[in-house]
Structure formats: C-alpha cells, structure tokens
Amino acid sequence: EQYLVKNQAEYNDAAKKLVAGDVVTLANGEWQDFEIKISGKGTKAKPIILTSQDPGKVLLTGQSNLRIGGEYILVSGLVFKNGYSPTGEVISFRRSKDDLARNSRVTEVVIDHFSKPDRYDDDYWVAMYGKNNRFDHNHLVGKTNKGVTFAVRLDSKESQENGHRIDHNYFGPRPVLGSNGGETLRIGTSHYSMFNSNTLVENNYFDRCDGEVEIISSKSGNNIYRGNVFDQSRGALVFRHGDGTLVENNVFLGRGKAHTGGIRVINRNQTVRNNYMEGLDGTGFVSALTVMNGVPNSPVNRYVQVDGAVIENNTIIDSKRITLGAGADEERSAAPVNSRLSNNILGGSSEGNLVDIDADISGIKFTNNILVKGKAAQPIAGIKRQAVAMTRGENGLVYPEDPALAKMGASRDLKPVTLDQVGVSWYPKPKNDDPFGGGKTVEVSPGEDSLTEAFVAAKNGDTLSLASGHYIVNRVMALDKAITLQGPAKQTGASIVSISFARPNLFEIKEGGNLKLSNLKIIGDLAPDSVGNSVIRTTSYPIQSNFEIRLEDVTVTNLSVNKSFNVISLGKSSMADRVTIKDSIFDKISGSIIQAAAETEDYGQYNADYVDISDTTFRNIDSAIANIYRGGRDESTFGPHFTMRDSTVENVGKSANNSSGASIVLHGVQYNDITDNRFIDSAPLKIIQTVGTPETKVADNKFENTPAPVVEELNYQGASRVDLSDNIFSNAVSK
Amino acid sequence: EQYLVKNQAEYNDAAKKLVAGDVVTLANGEWQDFEIKISGKGTKAKPIILTSQDPGKVLLTGQSNLRIGGEYILVSGLVFKNGYSPTGEVISFRRSKDDLARNSRVTEVVIDHFSKPDRYDDDYWVAMYGKNNRFDHNHLVGKTNKGVTFAVRLDSKESQENGHRIDHNYFGPRPVLGSNGGETLRIGTSHYSMFNSNTLVENNYFDRCDGEVEIISSKSGNNIYRGNVFDQSRGALVFRHGDGTLVENNVFLGRGKAHTGGIRVINRNQTVRNNYMEGLDGTGFVSALTVMNGVPNSPVNRYVQVDGAVIENNTIIDSKRITLGAGADEERSAAPVNSRLSNNILGGSSEGNLVDIDADISGIKFTNNILVKGKAAQPIAGIKRQAVAMTRGENGLVYPEDPALAKMGASRDLKPVTLDQVGVSWYPKPKNDDPFGGGKTVEVSPGEDSLTEAFVAAKNGDTLSLASGHYIVNRVMALDKAITLQGPAKQTGASIVSISFARPNLFEIKEGGNLKLSNLKIIGDLAPDSVGNSVIRTTSYPIQSNFEIRLEDVTVTNLSVNKSFNVISLGKSSMADRVTIKDSIFDKISGSIIQAAAETEDYGQYNADYVDISDTTFRNIDSAIANIYRGGRDESTFGPHFTMRDSTVENVGKSANNSSGASIVLHGVQYNDITDNRFIDSAPLKIIQTVGTPETKVADNKFENTPAPVVEELNYQGASRVDLSDNIFSNAVSK
Ligand SMILES: [Ca+2]
Numbered sequence A, B: 001e002q003y004l005v006k007n008q009a010e011y012n013d014a015a016k017k018l019v020a021g022d023v024v025t026l027a028n029g030e031w032q033d034f035e036i037k038i039s040g041k042g043t044k045a046k047p048i049i050l051t052s053q054d055p056g057k058v059l060l061t062g063q064s065n066l067r068i069g070g071e072y073i074l075v076s077g078l079v080f081k082n083g084y085s086p087t088g089e090v091i092s093f094r095r096s097k098d099d100l101a102r103n104s105r106v107t108e109v110v111i112d113h114f115s116k117p118d119r120y121d122d123d124y125w126v127a128m129y130g131k132n133n134r135f136d137h138n139h140l141v142g143k144t145n146k147g148v149t150f151a152v153r154l155d156s157k158e159s160q161e162n163g164h165r166i167d168h169n170y171f172g173p174r175p176v177l178g179s180n181g182g183e184t185l186r187i188g189t190s191h192y193s194m195f196n197s198n199t200l201v202e203n204n205y206f207d208r209c210d211g212e213v214e215i216i217s218s219k220s221g222n223n224i225y226r227g228n229v230f231d232q233s234r235g236a237l238v239f240r241h242g243d244g245t246l247v248e249n250n251v252f253l254g255r256g257k258a259h260t261g262g263i264r265v266i267n268r269n270q271t272v273r274n275n276y277m278e279g280l281d282g283t284g285f286v287s288a289l290t291v292m293n294g295v296p297n298s299p300v301n302r303y304v305q306v307d308g309a310v311i312e313n314n315t316i317i318d319s320k321r322i323t324l325g326a327g328a329d330e331e332r333s334a335a336p337v338n339s340r341l342s343n344n345i346l347g348g349s350s351e352g353n354l355v356d357i358d359a360d361i362s363g364i365k366f367t368n369n370i371l372v373k374g375k376a377a378q379p380i381a382g383i384k385r386q387a388v389a390m391t392r393g394e395n396g397l398v399y400p401e402d403p404a405l406a407k408m409g410a411s412r413d414l415k416p417v418t419l420d421q422v423g424v425s426w427y428p429k430p431k432n433d434d435p436f437g438g439g440k441t442v443e444v445s446p447g448e449d450s451l452t453e454a455f456v457a458a459k460n461g462d463t464l465s466l467a468s469g470h471y472i473v474n475r476v477m478a479l480d481k482a483i484t485l486q487g488p489a490k491q492t493g494a495s496i497v498s499i500s501f502a503r504p505n506l507f508e509i510k511e512g513g514n515l516k517l518s519n520l521k522i523i524g525d526l527a528p529d530s531v532g533n534s535v536i537r538t539t540s541y542p543i544q545s546n547f548e549i550r551l552e553d554v555t556v557t558n559l560s561v562n563k564s565f566n567v568i569s570l571g572k573s574s575m576a577d578r579v580t581i582k583d584s585i586f587d588k589i590s591g592s593i594i595q596a597a598a599e600t601e602d603y604g605q606y607n608a609d610y611v612d613i614s615d616t617t618f619r620n621i622d623s624a625i626a627n628i629y630r631g632g633r634d635e636s637t638f639g640p641h642f643t644m645r646d647s648t649v650e651n652v653g654k655s656a657n658n659s660s661g662a663s664i665v666l667h668g669v670q671y672n673d674i675t676d677n678r679f680i681d682s683a684p685l686k687i688i689q690t691v692g693t694p695e696t697k698v699a700d701n702k703f704e705n706t707p708a709p710v711v712e713e714l715n716y717q718g719a720s721r722v723d724l725s726d727n728i729f730s731n732a733v734s735k
C-alpha cells in the first residue's frame, strides 16, 4: 500500500496497519512537534518504507523524534532541524524497550543543529539498538549539547553481537563542548564492554568533530573501523574498552590544528594497519599513535593492559607525537606485551622528539620501521632513521619515492572517502568561516543612541565603522550576530572613539553572537550604581553556539561605580571558543577583565576554551584579571587554555573585595603560558592544577613588589610539573 | 486637536505637533514593542493629554515603555503587561536627559508583571524626574526583577525640591527578590541625600511588598509620608538619608507575617506621629519602631546620628519589637540625641521583651507613654506599664476604651485608605492564593508514559492522583503550572506508588511552576549514567516568579548511577519562596537533597528563601543534605532561612566527592534552626556566618559518632552568636 500522509493524524492511521511492502510518504513541508513511531514486519525483499515526498523537503521541527521498531524498516529523506528531541534520543532504533529494530536502515536523513537548548541537557542524536541495522549516507552536523552524537547500545542481549553497519555518513562539525560528553561515536559502555559488538564503521567522514578528547570511543569487542576520514578533528579514535578490534585504511588529516590525534590502543588483540596520519598536532593521549599502559587486573571501567597489538604498515608524517606506554603511573603499571610494530613510516613535524616512551617497551617488538623525520626518546633497534624522499600521490597522500619502500607504510591504493561520497547530495556541508567580516561596512556618527540604532540595523558579519567622537548608549546591545565595531586606526592621538553606556551592560552575547572591537575607548561612567555590571556579558538564557570575543587596541576605563564591575562575564552554560585581547589598556576597574568561572558544582563544565592576552596593560584592577575555572575530575577536555604574553600588570588584585587574593586565578586550566610579562605592585598569580596533564609555564616574567606565583596541586603528587624558569623578582618600590 | 491613532506611525505623526489642549487617544487593542515618547507645552488649564480609547483596553506589550518630557502632560488609561522595557525604565518622567517633565501627571495606568526576564537585570518601573509631577491612582504589581519599583531621582538641580506628589497608588505584591534591589519606593540616593526632595507620598496602599528589607527607602530631605497603608509587607519605611521628614497617619498591618516592620529612624529632625502599627513580627532593623545609632561624622553613605526626632502619638500593638539604639557597634557609636518619645501606646505580641535597648538612650526623652503588653529591656520612667482595655473601632483599628486615654496613641479619626480608593477600578487586585489545589483531581494509572500524558494535559492547580503501582517516565515533566502528584495515603504497606525516570531529571521547574509531591516513592535506577542528574531542577532559562516545592511522605532512593545526583537543584536566577520536606525518607543518594548555591560572584543572590525540613530520615547520602549559599556583604535580605527538626541523619556527607566535607552547609543563611535531630556516623554540619545579624540555633540534637558542628564567622568579631545548647555527643559505634 502507498500512503501519502499530510498530517500527524493521517500518519498515525497509516502507521497502525503497515505490512511488508507498504510505503508511507510524508508530504513535503514542515512537520512540527512530530514524534514519529514506526514498527512492523517488513521483509528483506519488501521492507516497510517511511520516506519523504522529496528528499530534504520534509522538515521535522520543534519537539520531534523518530523511533523505529520491528524489522526490515527503511527510513529516508527526512531533515531534523530547528528544534530538538523531547526525549533522550532523536533517532532511536527501538520503538520501546520491548520493540527493538532489526534489519532496518536509516539512510539520507539529516540532523542539523537539532540540539537541546541547554548545553548540559544531554541526549543522543542516534541510538542504535537491536541487530543488523544500517545507518548510511546520513548528515549529522552541529550537536552543541552534551551526549554522544551516535551511540551503539549493547544494554541487552538483543543488542549485542549486532552486526550493525555505519557507513558513508557525514559527521559534520561538532564544536568544543567544554566538558565530558562530547564524543561523536561511541560503541558500548564500560558496563557491557566484555561483550562483542561486531559493528562495522566504514567510509564515514568526520569533519571537525571537536567535542572532546574522544572522537570515537570504542567500548566493546570485535568492531571494525575502516576507511574513515578524520579531517581536522580534535581528539582520537580510542579503543577504550573491548578486545579484538580492527582499525584499517583510515586517514587522519590534522592540517596542523591543535589537539588533532590519531589512534589510542588499549586492551587485547587490537589491530591497527594501513592507516595514514598527516599533520596531527596532538600529544599525550591524543598522539598520532598512542599505546597505553594498563592497570594490572583492571576493573571494567579502567584500563586493560595492551596485549597482542599489531600495528603495521601505517604512515605517520608531519605529526607531533607518538606515545608508547602512555599514562604510565603507579596505577597504570602494566606495560604493553606480546605486541608488534612493523613496516610503519614515522615522521615528525620537527626534528625534535617524535616518539615518547613513558614505560617499559620491551613487550613491543619493533621491526622494519623507518623514521623519516624527528627522533625517538631512546634508540629503538627496529626503528631506523632514514632520509626518504616523499611525494604526494594522486590520492592526496604522501608516499616514499623509492620503489624499494613500496611495502612500507600505508598502501598506495588507499582511497580516502571524499565529502561527496558521504551524507546526502541535497544538503550543504558547512564551510569553515571566520565569524567576522564578510558583511557590509556601515559608517556611524557620534551622539546619543546613534550607535544603538546602527547596531540594531546591522546584519551578521557587518562592521560598524565609528567616526571619532563620543557615543552614549542607553540600551544593551544584544548580539545574535557577529559584529565588528571599529574606530579609526590610531594615526594621531586626536581621533578617538569613546563610548559610555547607561545600562549595566554595553553588550550581551546571545545565541549566534560574536563580537570584535578595535580602536575604541569604553568608559563606565554612566553605568548604574549596581553590583556586578559588565561591559560584555552572556545572556542568562542558554546559548547553544560557541562564540568569539576579540578586543584589539581597546581601552576600557572607569568601571568603578560599584564593586565587581567586569569587562567580560561569561555565564553558566556559555562557551567562548576564544577570547583574544591584544594591544589594549584596562584601567580603574572594580571587577575582573575576564570572569569565566560560572560553575559551582564541579561537573567539569567551563566557559572559555582559549583566552589569549598579549601586549596589554592592566592597571588599578580590584579583582583578578582573569578568573578561569574548570572543576571536576574527568580528563575529557583539552581546555581551558590561557596565554598571557608581553603584558604589564600594575596594582592589580589588591582590593579587599577580591576574595581570591590573586591577580590571575587559573583553576584546572589545562594549558597555562604566562611569559614575558611585568607584574608591578600586584597580588600574586594563582594556579590551581587538578587532574589531567596540565602544561604550565610561568617564565621570563618580572615580578616587582609582587609575591611569587602560588601553584597548588589538588590531586597530583610528585615533582613539580610547572616551568617557573627565568622569572626575576625584585622588591624595589616602583616609580 | 483630537487624534485617535491606530498605529505607531500615526502616533508619531501626531506626537510631533502637539500643542496645549490636544488629546491623543490610542485605539483599543494591543500595541506591541511601542516606545512612547511624548513632550510639548501644555498649560494648567489645557494640558496635553495621552489616553486610551477605553481605560484598560490599550495594552502595551513586548518591549515597550513611556517617556514624558515637556510640561502639563497628562497620561492615563494604559496597561503595560506581557513584556518589559528595553531601557532602564518603564515610565520615565523625562523624554531625554535635557527634557524633563514638569507639572505632569500619570494616572490610572497599570504596570502588571512587566519585569525583565532575568531577575538580576535591573530597571525602574517608574522614574520621576523634573518638578511638580503627580503619579496617582496607578496600579503597579508583580515586579520580579532587581531595581526599585518607583524611584524619585534627584540627580540634577532640575529634579530637586521637586514638589512631586505620589498618591492613591496600589503597590501590589512584590515578591521576595533574594538580593539587594527589591525596594518598592526610593526617593533620592546617598549621592544626593543632602538635598531636599519635598516629595509627598500620600494615601498609597502597599500590599505584600516583600522585595527586601526596605519597603520605602527615603534618601533625601523634607519628604512627607502620610496616610499610607502597609499591609503584610516585609520590611520597613526607612529614613535612610536626609533630614526633616514627616511620617504621619500611616497604618502598618503585619497580620503576624514574618519580617513585617514599621518605621526606622535615622538622621536629623525626623517626625513620626499618629501612626498605627499592629501585628508586626519584625525585629532588629525592621522592628515596629527602630531608632538607630549613628556613625560620628558619618560619611554620606553611612548612618547619620539621630538628632531631634519627635515620635509621638503612635499606636504599636500586638507587635514583636521596638528597638532603640539599633545597630550600635564600634562604628555606629553615636546614640540618639535631643529626641522625644511621647504619648505613644506600646503593646507587644507577648509578655516578653517588647522594647530592646541596644545603646545609651539618655538622649531620648520619654514622656507619657504606656506599655499595654510586654516589657522593656530596662525600666524607663516615661514608659508606664498599664493594663488597658482596648477595642476595635469602626475604622478597623484598636483604641483604649478609657476616654481618659483619648489623647494617647493614634487618633480616632485616622481613616486608613482602602483598596478601592487606590489604583484603578477596572483592573483586579491580586488575591493571596496558595499555588496548589483549586483545580481538578485526575486519576492516573501505572505504566510507561501514563504519568507524562496526564501531566501534560493537567492544568494549573490540578492534582494527579496516582493509583498504586510502578510508573516509568521517559521525558522530563516541565512545570509551568502548579501541580500536585499524590499517591494513596499510606494505610497499608502494600499500596505504594513508585516512579522511575529515564531522563536526567524527573521534573523541571519553569516560569509558573510549583510542585507538591505526597505519598510517592521515586527511584533513580533508570536515569542515565551522567554527572549532575537531579530529580527536580530549575530550567536553565530565567524564571521570573518565585515558586514552592513541597515533599510530604516521599521516599527517594537509588540516585546513584553517577556522582552528584541531587534531589532538588535550584539554578542561577531562580528563587524558591519555600522548600518543604516532611515525613520523608532519602536513601542511597550520590548528591545532595537540596542544592541552592548557584551564585559564584558574591553579589548576594540566593536561591531559596525558606527551607523547612521535619520528621525526615536521610541515610547514605554522599554529599551535603542541604547546600545553601548567600554571599555578598549587603544586609538587604531577610533570608535565607533554614529549619531542620526531628530528623535523622545517618551516614551523610562522608564521600570523597563531597568537597564541603559537611552533612549540611549553610553559608550566609540568616536564620538557622537545627533542633531535635539525630546525627549518626555523619560528617559535621557547617555554618558559615557572614554579615547581618544571623539567628542561629543548633540545639537539642544528638551527635553520634559525628563531629561537632563547625561554625565560622567571616566578618563578625565578638562573643559567639550561635546557640549550641543541649546537644549530646557520643562516639558509641552505632548499630
Ligand atoms: Ca568522554
């Protein structure tokens, strides 16, 4: 039977009576708040089909989802956008706990930014249950809330040894989540990791899947990951739990992006062969290749010793690190055994250390590997340093020119899957755009409300070019778009743009907001006498998208009408990808410059991934310049990162209202680089290190009449892991 | 000219050309996002009039406001609702900084819940500038965001000695804000407090104006407050700054409600006469009458010594406290001088202490006062204890029967203004309703999703009556209404309602939500393995309205799938008026029972005003039972309040994940009463006292194998102000 249904009632009528060979077609148009359930007994020859009148023309919006039970069901052509699932799953391969899908397929379906509004309200976009299901040629992009994008569940016998196939999907950009729970694909959980999943993940494209440290978390046995491309994706493919998994023919292209990794080996009888890694910047647990140390007699949720790993014919070039025996410590004391590394081409991105060796590697047999660039931490007989001329082949990958080396590294016939082979042809794949620029430039004249009016009229990407003079702003400028405000480049001292504002905030970042300011002066004199004003703050509504704030050649002064007047306040459930401050001046401020410490519960949720400060002067600041907090004990995130260079800090943090007692507070920040700064008459900077492997350098600074940095370790015990070199301390009374 | 305008364009055309005698009438209907500006030169005889086609039929909604400049402008008949002002004011008596209103009047205008969505985004509903303006017969109800409801501004010479008149207004319920900034009326600021305002506040009705400790903050000189009624309003009329103010003929009716106060005298030459106070529960700074100590040579923002106060012919009966020399400490060492207290009738609500004396009162001359009930802290010659028969007069107030006492206390012809004399007749005044009950009772049967379906269909005030059995809930129940869920009253052990839920939360409190649960068992076994689950949480969107949560005869168990699984989590910018837990059992919980500590910035914003626990058992709780945080250093709030009685606490707070190391954490809580409980094998309870005058009692408890309570004072120095009497400690190993 063919059913063309036009509304939910018609659908429900049809859905009740479906038998093998029936086709239900949803009419083109928007279907709001539609929770689709489909079940029934199709057959291999005559599946039950749910499809769209035209592919891409059926939009599921609002609170919608799809649940599939029964067998031989085929769903295609739907687009989920402008909404989110009211339950824990957008597409579920079960209709209810008792009706799991078998032999069913979802193909050519799009899920686009169909995320719960609250970043920490979790769900799965796809949850696969049952057996022998296929998910192929789908397009999943823009998951901004917590929870694995795609989960294969093994939580009952009916879902184990499942034979699922996940292929030719486009896993589009998943932004940095800023906490645990940002994996793109997970197969199994630690609870069920002793079971085999037998799932095939093939020819998928992972494009900028940056959610957290694991792109793929393989938590079950006997899976195959084959022919996938990982393009500029932060994190790694991790054999977290389960044995006997095969990873072959995959291509990892880091393109030099931070934290791009490759494959991390844990557990027994894993095979890693014929993979190609290039331009990977990751180190430690997200090295191009990581072989971990395990825990003797590991509990199910810890790390099983590597045993019987075969790692052969892989090409790793222009990458930063390979780590062997990673994570070795008192608990993880079981080094790899019965393993083999052979016929690999290994090349660093520099002549420095490529291969880190953190444990006993006598359990790994190295044969016939060549090191084409960089070096190993210790000489390894089976890794030979050799100058090799390499050229890029027609498949875009790099190979040795010498035919004698044809059997080394990845094979010549590796054909990375391309973007047009994955997902659907009728839905665009997102480009990597700078949020700023690309719009019009609008001239604005000084006066009362002139800026506000121009701001409201501006479109995403526009630049407001402010003529010299004074601007008074009587309402908060709410950013749901990327806007640049720029004054005239300072040629002469005369041409100055100054802005006063009469509300508690000058800007409020909302969903879609990005802000760039340059060549401006912002004055707090007209702000109301109220605690907690902030020049820029995030809205108190949830923000799904990460954002950027850039300040260049900006002066901010006289934020002093009441206490705690900040420059930038990042609130709960908001996430700045990057805050950049350069060539700027901050003076007479009763609060902080950057407050990014909204979490109280220590769930490990933070508010700014990168904070970069350079060539800036901070003077007479009551509270800490930056207060960045990342609590919790999980090791799932790369950030926060904090850099401050070539800046001057004078009379900062010394107010009685500054409860931290510090000029900068970095709590749980994973990367700290404070170099070449001058601190004068200021409170000490304070670094509290928690879990993970923070990289911390406080070097080449001058501290004048300023106490030494305070470094605290909450968990780690051992030799200091902070570089405090070449700082100069003096107690001379400054000018 | 008469203009009947139908849209904003027509209005703007008309507004350009207004001259004396013109009338602009807004057509009936909804005017969305309308920022009205009106100015021009009316005359006394021929004002410029802006009005509604029919009073109450013109609704200003969305982002709307009204700005009035010029002179002799009359505005009437408008209703602001379903929105908020995009600027810092809803009604402003200035069109711009240079165009202040003079001789203008706003009458019969309604502002109803026209509050900014974010509780801490501040504004004024009415800001009066200029001179000789009148605001009368208006209706202002339901301001939920920060900022004075009505502010008279003296910030330029043109607004001082202003002769404004504020009369016959209905100041309806203003809920507890939970931070500073909840005043209903403020005249002046400390900056301009040396100037006279000459403002008359007459015959207004303050109905449940509970925002914070000041109902009226008089911060300028020479004002008159006359004939106003304060009905069940928490807080006091405070002569905060400025001299020569007269307060007469006002009626304060506490009706026994907590924190209802009267008049607080500070500064010079204040007159308090012929006022009537009855049933006031306030003490300390919000006593029925408070005379403060001052600071010698006080800075403008501190407390000027009371000098020349005349306090006569007031009746204070059935009230808890009169405080003389209030606030005396090292700083506030200047006792009242040249003052007089005469012909007052003073009566306590009990035979205990009515008159507290905290400083030298030799500067107050007491003559001819009678004390009809209660006593004074020390004998005062001019206050004579006397049994006086009192009866209620026709005006509703109580007077001595004895004609010889006719000149004592408030005069017989005092006529309190009534509700129908204030505001407008055509808009209803809110009643004081319990959020629960009043709706239908709906029977619900056990099963999967049956509860969710009934819940979605339920209306505000409905009760869902659950039949015995097990309920599985697959989606979060979002409360934008008051709902009661009740199981069968426990007659037999057999009839039990149990609920499991598959999402991180069972309930989410949204705007308008209130929740009452009774006779239920809630089990966390199906919740996802994710950090930070909570049975009840507040939405991550701002919530304007305060809410209540009541648990009676509820069992909650097995919240243990991951760490930090709470029962109740109150998020940022949310405010529970009351959380009540009685006759309940909590067992095997990895988080807290009540988490109300969302603030990180110490702005003094808290999340629960009253938490009341009684007859409840807490067992095997990893984190603190309650974590309640009120930071900041202002003394503007009465809460939070915490009471726990007759409860049992066993094996609580001892998990390594419990960073507080406590079984209960009360930080900055203003009222702590922990009495008659039994603590067994638990972490200590922890009380951190900040500013204000917290009342703290931890008495008559048994502590078995549990450390003594930890009490910390952050600011206060002096003898302990915590009652720790009659606790019993034992280290016997319990069963
Ligand atoms: Ca993870």
Ligand SMILES: [Ca+2]
Pocket (backbone or CB within 6 Å): B180, B181, B182, B183, B212, B213, B214, B636
């Ligand atoms: Ca106040």
